[in-house]
Amino acid sequence: MRIAGALMALLAGLGAAAAAECGPDKLGTSRIVEVGTQGGLEVGLKTYPKTIPLADHEVILTFDDGPDATNTPKVLDALAAECVRATFFEIGRNAEGLPQLARREVLDGHTVAHHTWSHPQPTLRYLPGGDAAARADILKGMIAVEKAAYGRDFEGVEPKEPKDLKLEAPWFRFPGFADTQDLRDWFSANNVGIFGVDLWASDWIKMTPEEELKLVMGRLDKNGHKGMLLMHDNHPWTAAMIPMLLKELKAKGYKVVHMVAGPGNGPTVAAPPGWVSETERVIGALRPRFDKSAAKVVSGPIPVKPAPTE
Numbered sequence: 001m002r003i004a005g006a007l008m009a010l011l012a013g014l015g016a017a018a019a020a021e022c023g024p025d026k027l028g029t030s031r032i033v034e035v036g037t038q039g040g041l042e043v044g045l046k047t048y049p050k051t052i053p054l055a056d057h058e059v060i061l062t063f064d065d066g067p068d069a070t071n072t073p074k075v076l077d078a079l080a081a082e083c084v085r086a087t088f089f090e091i092g093r094n095a096e097g098l099p100q101l102a103r104r105e106v107l108d109g110h111t112v113a114h115h116t117w118s119h120p121q122p123t124l125r126y127l128p129g130g131d132a133a134a135r136a137d138i139l140k141g142m143i144a145v146e147k148a149a150y151g152r153d154f155e156g157v158e159p160k161e162p163k164d165l166k167l168e169a170p171w172f173r174f175p176g177f178a179d180t181q182d183l184r185d186w187f188s189a190n191n192v193g194i195f196g197v198d199l200w201a202s203d204w205i206k207m208t209p210e211e212e213l214k215l216v217m218g219r220l221d222k223n224g225h226k227g228m229l230l231m232h233d234n235h236p237w238t239a240a241m242i243p244m245l246l247k248e249l250k251a252k253g254y255k256v257v258h259m260v261a262g263p264g265n266g267p268t269v270a271a272p273p274g275w276v277s278e279t280e281r282v283i284g285a286l287r288p289r290f291d292k293s294a295a296k297v298v299s300g301p302i303p304v305k306p307a308p309t310e
């Protein structure tokens with residue numbers, strides 16, 4: 001086991017002890033699921049026909065695009081106050097700029113995973129430099145996040161592939177869920193898991209914390225009272241909502257499940273019959289904008305753009 005891995009195991013133990021001291025009035029973290037990515041893994045029903053199996057009233061909390069100097073500490077304080085653990089898919093350049101926050105996330109017992117170096121526009125799928133540019137951005141981001149969050153040292157390592165990095169968290173989320181088949185194959189060959197989501201807060205749209213809370217709780221209702229939820233820890237409305245959300249989850253009988261990297265593959269559960277990718281519809285709706293900025297011709301129908309709060 002690598003040093004960072006041993007530290008993680010130790011911290012996980014300490015975290016469990018701390019959670020036990022939180023008392024029944026706190027939301028807490030009800031269980032930990034080890035998620036293996038050997039041979040590749042694709043989860044999150046908005047994009048893929050599989051997800052992490054959850055029981056009734058179980059949720060997984062995930063955050064993208066941090067760390068952020070102002071809002072991430074508020075999110076971390078709120079999670080700590082309720083003994084709740086989450087997963088943060090970080091942007092590499094943000095982690096490099098704020099290593100103390102990336103590190104704090106790990107020390108607080110959260111899982112820190114990967115979300116590119118620069119969050120490229122117009123998404124990895126439509127990057128003018130193609131997959132070569134995408135891979136370079138992804139690798140750079142992985143190195144920055146693993147250094148900042150897990151204290152990894154890549155001195156003397158010349159990584160050409162993610163597997164060369166022996167990632168602490170071999171998990172990746174595509175910005176905007178805009179994957180490509182080549183990149184999916186590349187991740188599978190590197191034993192990196194791709195994480196979509198089951199439901200999202202739509203917090204890329206500015207709203208009040210109360211509006212966001214209502215949206216999230218309503219979507220949990222519609223999603224059968226469970227799922228892997230996406231939020232963004234760089235937005236002030238989300239940071240302000242988290243304490244309310246955790247209280248509401250507790251009041252409604254929800255339990256928080258925490259994901260950590262594990263051996264093997266999965267666990268996963270298949271989507272219900274009739275599943276379709278919702279993110280392809282959204283990405284398709286944005287396609288004309290991408291085509292323009294990428295100066296690239298992409299054929300195919302352009303679906304109707306969904307309402308922002310759908």
Ligand SMILES: [Zn+2]
Nearest residue numbers: 064065175176
């Ligand atoms: Zn993002």
